[in-house]
Structure formats: C-alpha cells, structure tokens
Amino acid sequence: MKMNDKSLAINEGRPVSKEIIPIHKPYLDEEDFQAIDKTARSTFISGNGPQCMQFERELGEYLGMKHVLFTNSCTTALDLVFKAKNFPAGSEVIVPNFTYTSTALGPLLNNLKIRLCDVYEDNGNINPEKIEALINKKTVAIVPVDYAGNPADMDIINEIAKKHNLFVVQDAAQSIGAVYKGRKVGTYADVTCFSFHGTKNITTGEGGALVTNDDELVDRAIFIREKGTNKQSFLIDNKNRGFYEYVTIGSSFVQSNILGALGCTQLKKTDWITAERTRIAKFYYENLKDLPNIKFNRVTDSAVPNWHIFGILVPPEHRYWIMDALRAEGVMANVHYTPLHRNKFYMGLATDEEMQGSMKYFNQLLRLPIYPSLTHEEMEKVVEATRKVMQALL
Ligand SMILES: Cc1ncc(COP(=O)(O)O)c(C=O)c1O
Incomplete structure (x- = not known):
C-alpha cells in the first residue's frame, strides 16, 4: 500500500470508523x-x-x-x-x-x-x-x-x-x-x-x-x-x-x-482510571509495536505513568499527513504543545538550535485517544486505522 492508495479514507476510501473517536473524554458516572x-x-x-x-x-x-x-x-x-x-x-x-x-x-x-x-x-x-x-x-x-x-x-x-x-x-x-x-x-x-x-x-x-x-x-x-x-x-x-x-x-x-x-x-476513582488507561496503553503497545515506523514515549526509569496521554513517535516528514489520514479514518489523532520558543509570546527566548530535543520531540509526536470509556471495539479501530495508515508509508 502507498500514500495514494485508494483504500485510505484520506483518498476517499472507506473509513475504519464511521463515528469519530474523540481524543479525550472525561469519566463521569x-x-x-x-x-x-x-x-x-x-x-x-x-x-x-x-x-x-x-x-x-x-x-x-x-x-x-x-x-x-x-x-x-x-x-x-x-x-x-x-x-x-x-x-x-x-x-x-x-x-x-x-x-x-x-x-x-x-x-x-x-x-x-x-x-x-x-x-x-x-x-x-x-x-x-x-x-x-x-x-x-x-x-x-x-x-x-x-x-x-x-x-x-x-x-x-x-x-x-x-x-x-x-x-x-x-x-x-x-x-x-x-x-x-x-x-x-x-x-x-x-x-x-x-x-x-x-x-x-x-x-x-x-x-x-x-x-x-x-x-x-x-x-x-x-x-x-x-x-x-x-x-x-x-x-x-x-x-x-x-x-x-x-x-x-x-x-x-x-x-x-x-x-x-x-x-x-x-x-x-483515580486508581481505577489509571488502571483502565494502563490497560488501553498496553493494548496499543502490543498491537502496534511491530510497526517499524512507530516508536513510543520512553517511560522514566522507576516510574509508573498514569497514561494521561498515549503518544506515538512517527516520521516527522509525514506527521501532519499521518494525523490527517487518521482523522479521515475516524480517529481523532492530535499533535501537542508547540515548544514555547516557537510561540509568538516566547519567541526570542531560545533558538531551534538550542532547543533541539524539544523540536525533535514535537515534530514526531502524535497522540491517540485514551480514556476509560473507550470501548474494546473503539480500541481495535484505533489500532486498525493506525496500522492501515502507517503501513501506507512502508
Ligand atoms: C503541563 C501543564 N501545566 C498546566 C496546565 C494548565 O492547567 P489548567 O487548565 O488546570 O490551568 C496544563 C493544561 O493542560 C498543562 O498541560
């Protein structure tokens, strides 16, 4: 499959999910x-x-x-x-x-x-x-x-x-x-x-x-x-x-x-919410880890994250195309945090040269939906859409 493949929803193919799967939802009962x-x-x-x-x-x-x-x-x-x-x-x-x-x-x-x-x-x-x-x-x-x-x-x-x-x-x-x-x-x-x-x-x-x-x-x-x-x-x-x-x-x-x-x-509900998010993060990791063009956020040594965000690191040159292609498939992937020095108000406080780590991270990062009310079917669709889109780049 290639980026111009007609089966991709971004090229008018059939989307993996007809309903948009949002990036976040609060858990209220x-x-x-x-x-x-x-x-x-x-x-x-x-x-x-x-x-x-x-x-x-x-x-x-x-x-x-x-x-x-x-x-x-x-x-x-x-x-x-x-x-x-x-x-x-x-x-x-x-x-x-x-x-x-x-x-x-x-x-x-x-x-x-x-x-x-x-x-x-x-x-x-x-x-x-x-x-x-x-x-x-x-x-x-x-x-x-x-x-x-x-x-x-x-x-x-x-x-x-x-x-x-x-x-x-x-x-x-x-x-x-x-x-x-x-x-x-x-x-x-x-x-x-x-x-x-x-x-x-x-x-x-x-x-x-x-x-x-x-x-x-x-x-x-x-x-x-x-x-x-x-x-x-x-x-x-x-x-x-x-x-x-x-x-x-x-x-x-x-x-x-x-x-x-x-x-x-x-x-x-805090610890239950963390456990639910951890379960989803593990599912994504297990079902995406074989893709050669995806990496995952490094977890800090001796730390147990609460999985507030599930980040995938993708080839920077295709990041916006991947985001648009995932959205076309019905998965609300998102970018995050333009580094401070790239914002109007903070410009001039540092250069890209001095902030290479921030720029590299920002240019690779995409976020996938993760929250306790995500159904198993939706999790499977997120994986299916991500695999479909990333395989088009191989
Ligand atoms: C790192 C960080 N600090 C502060 C805030 C601001 O939080 P609040 O919206 O509660 O003011 C955010 C919001 O997302 C954040 O990500």
Whole structure:
C-alpha cells in the first residue's frame, strides 16, 4: 500500500470508523452527578465550602501530604505558589521548553524571568543535563513538568536544586496517580500543582490543587487565594461572628463547593482510571509495536505513568499527513504543545538550535485517544486505522 492508495479514507476510501473517536473524554458516572446535584441543592454553592475542604483532606490523605489547597485551575495554583513565595523581582525560574504556557505564567505573572530548558527528544520531559548551564546567581526555582503523566526525573532534579539552593515546583497538571520510585507524584517537590481540567484523568471541569508540606507557604497562600482576606478562619471556626479582614493583596482562586463535591467522587476513582488507561496503553503497545515506523514515549526509569496521554513517535516528514489520514479514518489523532520558543509570546527566548530535543520531540509526536470509556471495539479501530495508515508509508 502507498500514500495514494485508494483504500485510505484520506483518498476517499472507506473509513475504519464511521463515528469519530474523540481524543479525550472525561469519566463521569452516576455518583458524580448525584454529588453535584446534592451539593447544588444544599445551596452552599460558593467558594471554599465544606465539600472543598473534604476534597482537600482526602487528596492530602491519598498523597500522604500535609496541605492541599483546591484552586480554580492548575494555572492559578502555579500563580499562587509564586505569589506566596514572593521572590525578588527579576529572579529567574527554569522552565521546560516543551510545556503548556501555564508553567511559565506562574513565574511571569509575579515579575520573575523564565529561562527555557530543553527536553528529552524521546519523552518531552525536562533534560536534567541541561539545567545546570542555566543556573546563575538570580536563579530561584525549577518547574519540571510530567509530560503525558510520565514523571520527570525528580531525584536528579531535586539533587541539582539542593546543590544550588533552588525551590522546586512540580507541574503535575497531567500526572495525578502516577508513581515515581515507589511514591506518588505529589510527594517529591517543595510544591506540586495538579490540574482537574475536563481533559485530565480526574476532573472538576476546571480546577487545580497546590500540594505541599510547607506550613509557612500555605499560611500565606490561604489569604492570597481568597482575595487577600482571612475568610478561611471564619469559615472554619466562625469565632469572629462573621467578620473577616483584608490582610494582604490577593486574588480569587477558590473553587465552588459544587466542584469540591465532584472532586471527592472523582478522587475515589483515580486508581481505577489509571488502571483502565494502563490497560488501553498496553493494548496499543502490543498491537502496534511491530510497526517499524512507530516508536513510543520512553517511560522514566522507576516510574509508573498514569497514561494521561498515549503518544506515538512517527516520521516527522509525514506527521501532519499521518494525523490527517487518521482523522479521515475516524480517529481523532492530535499533535501537542508547540515548544514555547516557537510561540509568538516566547519567541526570542531560545533558538531551534538550542532547543533541539524539544523540536525533535514535537515534530514526531502524535497522540491517540485514551480514556476509560473507550470501548474494546473503539480500541481495535484505533489500532486498525493506525496500522492501515502507517503501513501506507512502508
Ligand atoms: C503541563 C501543564 N501545566 C498546566 C496546565 C494548565 O492547567 P489548567 O487548565 O488546570 O490551568 C496544563 C493544561 O493542560 C498543562 O498541560
């Protein structure tokens, strides 16, 4: 078969799937709908209510961490960390070049500078060998990202951070439930930030969390999250007869109580969702591994990913054709993350030459649908379409 073969749907052949198989779907069940309904009917629907606090307690227990602050996104959780740390203006933060803009926005919204670090060309995670060259007297923090739910090399990163006295904020937007060296993601950095956006493994529609054992940081972050007020203490103990004060500068990063309730029911399903995604990832791997023109994301040593994303690495010169051909077959394959330095806002911070790992990875990467509600028939169709398209290139 060749690229112009008439049996390919891109050339008007019959598609493998008549129905489009979407790239992601949240997993929501009856328990989730009931929790939303019950909390809405309780009429406590505003921010930081009892269900939000329950979710924070339960997520803390799940991770074995002292403090969890539920926020309205991972973006605001990252912003909140840097607001609470209050590093001197102009300090520098090392950020991987292959990430979502939010990783960089945390520092940038707080008058800090970012330094872009290149990533591994075979899994998109920050390449620790490139970190030390970016460190100088102004460097205050590193923000590693667990791309695709595959943990960054946290031991090596923490060692570098310790040597240079740097703060580590793990952007674990994609990696709830993943494990690194026997411990859950969320237990390795000074602060870890999660996302519960609708595309993530567990979701509150929009949402995020700041996780840490740092008491001082949390004391400040609690005020900042609630518009610079001490309303939290009034919600917890109500000793001040409903009064609270404006104690500092802040913003509004709290979550609705309805979403707290959803967080609780979603959290219970985290490990089951990881297991379902792992089952699908294994199926894809077993049924595609013999294709000579496909490679897979390298899993970090001693890590167990949560399979937030299933990435295949394909010949770069044909990547967009492969994506279009898969879509024509009914499989919503997708590209991901244009490296930061290739975006209008970040242009000029680095060159392709300096960011070879990011460029190589980006140019090869395609994502396939993976989520618990994918049926066995759909999984088979994803495999069939991928084999059909990739064989046309052999
Ligand atoms: C690595 C990373 N960080 C941060 C975010 C932002 O998450 P949120 O939408 O919860 O703000 C994303 C979103 O996909 C992400 O992939």
